[in-house]
Amino acid sequence: AQSVTQLGSHVSVSEGALVLLRCNYSSSVPPYLFWYVQYPNQGLQLLLKYTTGATLVKGINGFEAEFKKSETSFHLTKPSAHMSDAAEYFCAVSEGDTGFQKLVFGTGTRLLVSP
Amino acid sequence: ETGVTQTPRHLVMGMTNKKSLKCEQHLGHNAMYWYKQSAKKPLELMFVYSLEERVENNSVPSRFSPECPNSSHLFLHLHTLQPEDSALYLCASSQDGVTGNEQFFGPGTRLTVL
Numbered sequence: 039a040q041s042v043t044q045l046g047s048h049v050s051v052s053e054g055a056l057v058l059l060r061c062n063y064s065s066s067v068p069p070y071l072f073w074y075v076q077y078p079n080q081g082l083q084l085l086l087k088y089t090t091g092a093t094l095v096k097g098i099n100g101f102e103a104e105f106k107k108s109e110t111s112f113h114l115t116k117p118s119a120h121m122s123d124a125a126e127y128f129c130a131v132s133e134g135d136t137g138f139q140k141l142v143f144g145t146g147t148r149l150l151v152s153p
Numbered sequence: 154e155t156g157v158t159q160t161p162r163h164l165v166m167g168m169t170n171k172k173s174l175k176c177e178q179h180l181g182h183n184a185m186y187w188y189k190q191s192a193k194k195p196l197e198l199m200f201v202y203s204l205e206e207r208v209e210n211n212s213v214p215s216r217f218s219p220e221c222p223n224s225s226h227l228f229l230h231l232h233t234l235q236p237e238d239s240a241l242y243l244c245a246s247s248q249d250g251v252t253g254n255e256q257f258f259g260p261g262t263r264l265t266v267l
Contacts, residue, residue, distance in 0.1 A: 042195075047193075070253040072255060074258075079260070079263075080260050080261075081157070081159075081243055081245075081258035081259050081260045081261050082243070082245075082258040083258070084255045084257075087253065087255055089253030090253075128196070132253070140198065140201070140209070141198070141256060142195075143195045143196040144195060145193070145194070145195045146195075
């Protein structure tokens with residue numbers, strides 16, 4: 039069965055510092071991997087996804103993630119944090135090859151950005 | 154309207170009430186989902202409809218009853234809920250049959266059961 043582990047329920051950084059949010063997954067087949075962001079009182083918005091091809095994926099708002107099969111990881115990074123990045127971030131994995139995409143989510147990491 | 158919309162955004166109900174949550178997607182997708190988001194727990198997939206047929210029902214109590222009258226609309230009918238059902242209920246949609254396609258989420262309905 040698929041699963042996702044996000045290390046750290048809370049991550050605190052200063053504005054301008056590197057952001058690193060960790061995600062490890064387990065999957066019996068090559069996975070599709072996603073990062074979503076949730077701002078207060080809103081739904082989830084896709085940041086980026088990995089399906090096939092290049093393992094370094096660039097997303098919106100300056101975020102990127104690298105798929106490392108040997109480490110079963112898909113960590114999210116951003117070189118310089120901005121106050122507007124404060125939100126909750128969810129990593130998700132899907133094994134759906136055809137048909138609907140059944141996503142399994144991690145428990146989320148709340149990013150706190152201080153001035 | 155664009156994307157995925159949900160109404161109402163907030164709902165307070167007693168344990169004996171009957172209410173419904175509505176979701177509408179304006180993306181031309183053919184699959185729709187209900188999720189439950191509780192504090193400190195992962196998002197829980199409740200129901201999936203693909204081409205208007207229910208294809209997934211994750212052991213959800215019968216007090217939650219989904220309905221998908223067409224590919225653009227999804228309802229969640231609620232009756233005799235419990236306080237532990239208080240949560241954010243999220244609707245999502247995607248395009249079936251396309252590998253690796255992401256789900257698009259609505260803003261959610263914040264449900265409080267008294």
